[in-house]
Amino acid sequence: MQAIGFKKSLAIKEEKSFEEFELPIPSPGSKDLLIKIKAIAVNPVDYKIRQNSAKDTELAEPKIIGWDAVGIVEAIGQDVELFKIGDEVFYAGDITRPGCNATYQVVDERIVAHKPTSLSATEAASMPLTSLTAWELLFDRMNITKEKDAGKTLLIIGGAGGVGSIATQIAKQVAGLKVVCTASRKETSDWCLKMGADAVANHQDLVSECEKAGFIAFDYIVDFVNLNHYWDDMVTLIKPQGHIGSITGSDKPIALNKLKNKSVSFSWEFMYTRPMFSTDDMIEQHRILKNIAELLDDKKIIPTTNTVLNGFTVENLKLAHEMLESGTAIGKIVISF
Amino acid sequence: MQAIGFKKSLAIKEEKSFEEFELPIPSPGSKDLLIKIKAIAVNPVDYKIRQNSAKDTELAEPKIIGWDAVGIVEAIGQDVELFKIGDEVFYAGDITRPGCNATYQVVDERIVAHKPTSLSATEAASMPLTSLTAWELLFDRMNITKEKDAGKTLLIIGGAGGVGSIATQIAKQVAGLKVVCTASRKETSDWCLKMGADAVANHQDLVSECEKAGFIAFDYIVDFVNLNHYWDDMVTLIKPQGHIGSITGSDKPIALNKLKNKSVSFSWEFMYTRPMFSTDDMIEQHRILKNIAELLDDKKIIPTTNTVLNGFTVENLKLAHEMLESGTAIGKIVISF
Known part of the structure; x- marks a missing residue:
């Protein structure tokens, strides 16, 4: 062959x-x-x-x-x-x-x-790969269900990529979440809205961009770009008792302790597990x-x-x-x- | 007053x-x-x-x-x-x-x-404090339920302390888990067994002590002693798709990446959240x-x-x-x- x-x-x-x-x-x-x-x-x-x-x-x-x-x-x-x-x-x-x-x-x-x-x-x-990744992360790792979570908020860091594109759709269609995607260009922002995002926030100065879009904090955050880079933004933007997920890996140790006072959970998703x-x-x-x-x-x-x-x-x-x-x-x- | x-x-x-x-x-x-x-x-x-x-x-x-x-x-x-x-x-x-x-x-x-x-x-x-901590960690943060988890395995690092003592009991009574506690002295080991532990493993050389007790890997691990100290043991002992919880905080950043290939989740519990x-x-x-x-x-x-x-x-x-x-x-x- x-x-x-x-x-x-x-x-x-x-x-x-x-x-x-x-x-x-x-x-x-x-x-x-x-x-x-x-x-x-x-x-x-x-x-x-x-x-x-x-x-x-x-x-x-x-x-x-x-x-x-x-x-x-x-x-x-x-x-x-x-x-x-x-x-x-x-x-x-x-x-x-x-x-x-x-x-x-x-x-x-x-x-x-x-x-x-x-x-x-x-x-x-x-x-296949992106759907399995997004589905396993949201539903198997983070235990999101329509019954308990419809109407709750999800921030997707990296909305326009492969996993972000399907994650946006199934978060809305399967779980009824309200979805904010990050994107920094006109084309990527338009793509996120086409996938069903309720709002788009610029990667740069993420915390204040989310606030401008009307979101102070999120029940769920998923990272499809760079865990180390966005860690402090996620620490700020996650609600008490919230849940963060990532697929990106991390090249440096993580200041996990910053999530303790809020009793936050974190999940890895690796589609090959x-x-x-x-x-x-x-x-x-x-x-x-x-x-x-x-x-x-x-x-x-x-x-x-x-x-x-x-x-x-x-x-x-x-x-x-x-x-x-x-x-x-x-x-x-x-x-x- | x-x-x-x-x-x-x-x-x-x-x-x-x-x-x-x-x-x-x-x-x-x-x-x-x-x-x-x-x-x-x-x-x-x-x-x-x-x-x-x-x-x-x-x-x-x-x-x-x-x-x-x-x-x-x-x-x-x-x-x-x-x-x-x-x-x-x-x-x-x-x-x-x-x-x-x-x-x-x-x-x-x-x-x-x-x-x-x-x-x-x-x-x-x-x-009150220990029950709330153990209950929130196992059931609210780690989403353990009797329906889906009865018979699964839980390792409790620090079984004889306040939270360990009640966590052992409710893990068995409320969720039907099989519980292994860590303890290193005769008195603490006896106490863990009195609380209902199925087995006790010595803190020192934890991985091989668990193996001796018949446990290669666990569905769930909770740390009530020191997250940084036991991190590598937990990385080894957690099953793929498993879940680790901790209440101890961490004084140094954590090599979170080590859990990625297994798609493991991690939860903090802070009773005051x-x-x-x-x-x-x-x-x-x-x-x-x-x-x-x-x-x-x-x-x-x-x-x-x-x-x-x-x-x-x-x-x-x-x-x-x-x-x-x-x-x-x-x-x-x-x-x-």
């Missing part, structure tokens, strides 16, 4: 930052599906892994990354129960296994769902993706694809990484096969 | 670390009860405030601390709905108002409940204390009083602080009036 990967972590502009490889089609394990891929999306985690996983020595085998795909089931393992050959599916995948930057991939059925029927492959490919640790509830990812497909088919939420690059080529993959690395991408970048 | 307090932060052995003062009996505000106090308990927060609140200059007025009391309602404000004169009550109180180290105190009715009828004043006095910020749900503390009183009267849990000092005197208050400051106290220290 055709695969695009790398053996060394290189700047994206360098010739061998991505190379094409001819690899054998993988065989599905007992709970696996073999997928023929039709479209993929790229995510910030992709370039972080590309930049860091082969920094010092060249790898013996090419590393194939990418975890966001739409495709067709071509073969199934003997214990597969949820899918049959020919099904159209969408999924993010497992960071401990080879990714979707290839024409074929194997993936555990418990983290896959049927593709929303009303969407094209390039529309659907934008959804369930498959990585083979948790007992790994099948939740199948259920979440099924919910997302229904919301999409019911037009309750809209796909977040904003750029489509036609053709699975080294050039397009390099271009997609370059756009993401700039930090200014709006919505999702998808590559059609 | 007689009150015992201080004007300067002094080592407990110094003569004026506590002094007796004659102060006017306070008047209840509209939602307040005026309480004639019968017994109080001391808590680590007391000596932390004594040591730190008047370090540099002498205060103009004496500072009266202590937030754990049993007493009788002597007068009520015009908007009081839950209590009448003559009721026996128990409560922790509000850190922003004068404490219970006095013969009279005013307290908002929303953070008070009727004293458990089957307990003596010195038994009941041990319960609700009264301090006058949160809309402040009356939850009334409800929690009511639940605790019922559990005590039904003999589902037992009071954690382990030492009673007879007489509200400067000497007894100094002795109680000295015992707590040693860090080796077991259960609660109560002073009867």
Whole structure:
């Protein structure tokens, strides 16, 4: 099969930052599906892994990354129960296994769902990783429910990115929250409003920008940009007994103590935790993706694809990484096969 | 009224670390009860405030601390709905108002409940602050419920202290958790087992001690000793998607990032948050204390009083602080009036 990967972590502009490889089609394990891929999306985690996983020595085998795909089931393992050959599916995948930057991939059925029927492959490919991330963060980690939380306030730091775009939609549609997104440019601000944000606040001078928008403090805050950078703003803006979530990691230790007097909670979300640790509830990812497909088919939420690059080529993959690395991408970048 | 307090932060052995003062009996505000106090308990927060609140200059007025009391309602404000004169009550109180180290105190009715009828004043006095802390941490902050969590595992770091003693009991009785407590001496270990712990692990070399007791990882961990000191042990011992809670504060920034791959959540609990910020749900503390009183009267849990000092005197208050400051106290220290 055709695969695009790398053996060394290189700047994206360098010739061998991505190379094409001819690899054998993988065989599905007992709970696996073999997928023929039709479209993929790229995510910030992709370039972080590309930049860091082969920094010092060249790898013996090419590393194939990418975890966001739409495709067709071509073969199934003997214990597969949820899918049959020919099904159209969408999924993010497992960071401990080879990714979707290839024409074929194997993936555990418990983290896959049927593709929303009303969407094209390039529309659907934008959804799995970001939907799983936003859903797990808001509902599984932060325990937000419509019943107890409808009408409460959520600040999304980084509203226009991939996760921010879907988080805004499901926070409103699934939980009935009032959502303020941060964005600093006209295009990103407009995009956030299109996703359903009730208000937009500029990243710069965030506390006073929120106040101008009529929000002194929030029940919930999620960070999709930089935890260390926004920590003090979040400490100020979170309500007593509030809950902060993040997906970004943190390069320096955190002054967690600043949240103590308010009895605030903090949650990490890492979309790969369930498959990585083979948790007992790994099948939740199948259920979440099924919910997302229904919301999409019911037009309750809209796909977040904003750029489509036609053709699975080294050039397009390099271009997609370059756009993401700039930090200014709006919505999702998808590559059609 | 007689009150015992201080004007300067002094080592407990110094003569004026506590002094007796004659102060006017306070008047209840509209939602307040005026309480004639019968017994109080001391808590680590007391000596932390004594040591730190008047370090540099002498205060103009004496500072009266202590937030754990049993007493009788002597007068009520015009908007009081839950209590009448003559009721026996128990409560922790509000850190922003004068404490219970006095013969009279005013307290908002929303953070008070009727004293458990089957307990003596010195038994009941041990319960409010620690019960509120443990209950809020486990059930309000960490969202533990019997329905979804019965049979799951909880590690309590510092099982024999005041909060550890009641946390062990309610984790078992209210939520059906399997509880491992840390303790390092024979007396503290025996106390933890008396409180209902399923197993005890030594603080030293905690990871391997837990393994010896048959526990590789825990769904929940709560820290009642020192967050910075036990951080790396907790990072190792928490399960993927687990939840860590603490009440201790942290004197250095925390390597929060170490919990990211497991998508772990962290919660602070500070018992004073609700009264301090006058949160809309402040009356939850009334409800929690009511639940605790019922559990005590039904003999589902037992009071954690382990030492009673007879007489509200400067000497007894100094002795109680000295015992707590040693860090080796077991259960609660109560002073009867």
